[in-house]
Amino acid sequence: MKSAAQNFRLSAALRFAAATALGAVALVSASAHAGTVSTEPEESTVNSIPAPKPSWFFVQRGFVLPGTAIYDSATGKYVAQIETATLGDLAIDPNGKYYYSAETHWTRRIHGTRQDYISVYDSTTLKFEGDIDIPGRILVGGREHNFIVSDDGKTGYIYNFSPVSSVNIVDFAKRKFVKSFELPGCADLILNPGVGLAALCSDGSLAAIDLTGGKVDITRTDPFFSATTDPIFDNVQYDKAKGQVVMMSYTGLVYTAKLGAKPTVGAPFSLQEAAGLRKAEAKPLDLNWYPGGGQPTALHRASGHLFVLMHAGEYWTHKDGASEIWDVDLAARKVVKRIAVEGHPTVLNVTQEASPKLIVVAEGEGQGAGSGFAGTAQVIDPATGEIKHSIKDAGSGLVQLAN
Amino acid sequence: MKLFNADGLGEKVLRRFAGGTSRRGMLARIGVALVAAPVFPLLPVSRAEAAKPDRSPESKTVFARNAQTTDDTKCDYWRYCAIDGSLCTCSGGGIHSCPPGAEPSPVSWVGTCINPDDGKAYLIAYRDCCGKSFANKCNCDGSDRETQLYTQQLNNDIIWCFGTKSMEYHCSTAVMVGAA
Amino acid sequence: MRFAGKMRSGVKTAAMLGAVAAASMLILARGGVHAAPAIPDPHSVMADPDQARIDYVENCGGCHGVAGDTVPAHLPELAGRVGWFMCTPEARAYLIRLPNVAHSRIKDNAELADMMNYVVFVLGKGTAPVGTAPFTADEVARERKLALTNKNLTAERLRLANQLVQQCHAPASIRQLYITEKPGTAQ
Structure with a gap:
């Protein structure tokens, strides 16, 4: 004054x-x-956002922070935060109308009665619409295949490990829990149109779970991989249009399976051979390029290109961050490009746009001994390897897209 | 680099960053210099019975070659070859003790790690301490022989707090439960 | 120890290796307490008891407990109880057909048989009926091909537990995952 x-x-x-x-x-x-x-005193208003766009990506803020941030890869700009919990799972309505957050809490914060539920949020207002109670869910986080939604948006499937292995089915139209069924020895839920679900199993097979007509009938392919010496990563890539799932093992073997009542798995090819290198092995003291991360692969469905986080090292380093992203033409079984990346990212996704963008997130370097805090997200043009946007403190968890 | 060049892959490239995708979100670094002829502890002469599993590959991983046996508050302590989480040893607990107020989970997964002093494999139960908020001290993420969710008994990302009053994850212990 | 096993005079451990048909069932005293040998000599039912124990701890001990007990976790308590499942052919087969057993990374069937004999005879602490023949490699090879991958295992276990109660006079508590589990909470 x-x-x-x-x-x-x-x-x-x-x-x-x-x-x-x-x-x-x-x-x-x-x-x-x-x-x-x-x-003139202002009124407090509340913003709303559009329904999810193909250029948006959703990144969890990390192990210790609740919330999932939405960023627009076209602009690098922050959009909003979806309420999700630590160790929770986010699923996005394929019709773009809702965000579903599967969560677990106790009535007295960390003690009391355990409660598992799916919170429903309107996608444009992010307003809470209600909870759907479920009997339980696996507490692990960081994966896309523990909570999935059917292509028509009507049904949700939530994996549970209590430690009984089972699946909960939820009706999203009625917003009610329907039933659960046991799924012995398998996990990683994959949509199986016309049938129900598919899943990976510990005997090295792919299970088809027939849920038609209200039944539960589980059959398995013959074993085609070793779950203990060269496991297939949890983050398999479902391709609805082709009715396929693309899978990758620790040594970088890439498998494509045709889904259905009796899935068939093609012969794999080696990523390293696709790059003109010696094939990697599941044995020690063998230097090579290996895939690594919590979300090491991303499939751009329209072009049939698989992007993979790769690092140089030895076997059993499947959680290590990447120094390169390999662009794999699946049909040709060739690595067509190798893009250098900074920060050793451990999560990768790719937008499904005609000109796709890669999203990588590296873990944040926390203070002192701890971490799990938000790290840098980068939007990279796979055609040129150029970093289009670099977003500090974006997150450090899974990166998801809305279909 | 376009061509695989073992000579070009020196210390810089082979520096191992443990904990890339840790659910706890850590970045513990283990510097590794790969020598042309790595020296690793010789395992005892194979036992008489043919059915004994051959564990010699286990002693040859990056982790096993660089493990130490003196400081259990560091990620390269030999028992942590596949631990994922905060070390209870840094949070008022011990290698097989939970910090006060936390409860050890009876259910866990069991891995094997090589003790570099004798070259032998030991069974390690990675029992989580539960019922308190995440300790977030000394986060480590070993991954020797750790697999994915469909083989739950060999996965270290799952919150192994079953049979406890609360499933809130606090920290992890590495309990020796036998010779392998 | 839940069962105070006492050696019945005259029963020798060698009898365990006799050609006792797996299908033979013995009527046991009500209340589930054997007046029968508790734990047979390990070497009579396992080729390599040390390896069998190591295999158990490494492959099963995480969830089921180093000593077969992780109560109150929600899974079957083995200690002092699992031997009952050797009492009927179906329940005996079930132990090998469980996916975690059938699909064990132990590929050698003799080694897996040894491990399951450790479970049944050592962890089971005398609950296997007198004269129970140990699992054999051939039996394991046969049964593990019939893994129960398309079953509700909780319901199947309960169905077999009812069999054990009715046919073998197993204690009613065998229906529960563990003895102190509240009855009726089986899902």
Whole structure:
């Protein structure tokens, strides 16, 4: 107020008035006030957002922080935060109308009665619409295949491990839990159109779970991989249009399976051989390029290109962050490009746009001994390897897309 | 680099960053210098019975070659070859003790790690301490022989708090439960 | 120890290796307490008891407990109880057909048989009926091909537990996952 008075050379009385509650009246009458702020009290409003766009990506804030941030890969700009829980799972309605957050809490924060439920949020207002109670869910986080939604948006499937292995079925139209069924020895739920679900199993097979007609009938392919010496990563890539799932093992073997009542799995090819290198092995003291991360693969469905986070090292380093992203033409079984990346990202996704964008997130370097805090997300053009946007403190967990 | 060049892959490239995708979100670094002829502890002469599993590959991983046996608050302590989480040893607990107020989970997964002093494999039960908020001290994420969710008994990302009053994850222990 | 096993005079451990048909069932005293040998000599039912124990701890001990007990976790308590499942052919087969057993990374069937004999005879602490023949490699090879991958295992276990109660006079508590589980909470 003092400087205003100086600027406008008001009389002492007016200066005093300006400093008091009556100052507002005095100032209004001092019409030559620079930087005028309308003093009409504002109303608090609430923003809304569009339905999810193909350029959006959803990144969890990390192991210790609740919430999932939405960013637009086209602009690098922050959109909003979806309420999700630590160790929770987010699923996005394929019709773009809702965000579903599967969560687990106790009535007294961390003790009391355990509660598992799916919270439903309207996708444009992000308003909470209600909870769907479920009997339980696996507590692990960081994966896309523990909570999936059918292509028509009507049914949700939530994997549970209590430690009995089972699946909960939820009706999203009625917003009710329907039933659960046991799924011995398998996990990683994959949609299987016309049938129900598919899943990976510990005997190295792919299970088809026939849920038609209200039954539960589980059959398995013959084993085609070793779950203990060269496991297939949890983050398999479902391709609805082709009715396929693309899978990758720790040594970088890429398998494509045709889904259905009796899935068939094609012969794999080696990523390293596709890059003109010696094939990697599941044995020690063998230097090579290996895939790694919690979300090491991303399939761009329209073009049939698989992107993979790769690092140089030895076997059993399947959680290591990447120094390169390999662009694999699946039909040709060739690595067509190798893109250098910074920050050793461990999560990767790719937008399904005609000109796709890669999203990588590296873990944040926390203070002291801890971490799990938000790290840097980068939007990379796979055609050129150029970093289009670099977003600090974006997150450190899974990156998801809305279909 | 376009061509695989073993000579070009020196210390810089082979620096191993443990904990890339840790659910706990850590970045513990283990510097590794790969020598042309790595020295690893010799395992004892194979036992008489043919059915004994051959564990020699286990002693040859990056982790096993660089493990130490003196400081259990560091990620390269030999028992942590596949631990994922905060070390209870840094949070008022011990290698097989939970910090006060936390409860050890009776259910866990069991891995094997090589003790570099004798070259032998030991069974390690990675029992989580549960019922308190995440300790977030000394986060480590080893992955020797750790697999994915469909083989739950060999996965270290799952919150192994079953049979406890609360499933809130606090920290992890590495309990020696036998010779392998 | 839940069962105070006492050696019945005259029963020798060698009898365990006799050609006792797996299908033979013995009527046991009500209340589930055997007046029968508790734990047979390990070497009479396992080729390599040490390896069998190591295999158990490594492959099963995480969930089922180093000593067969992780109560109150929600899974079957083995200690002092699992031997009952050797009492009927179906329940005996079930132990090998469980996916975690059938699909064990132990590929050698003799080694897996040894491990399951450790479970049944050592962890089971005398609950296997007198004269129970140990699992054999051939039996394991045969049964593990019939893994129960398309079953509700909880319901199947309960169905077999009812069999054990009715046919073998197993204690009613065998229906529960563990003895102190509240009855009727079986899902």
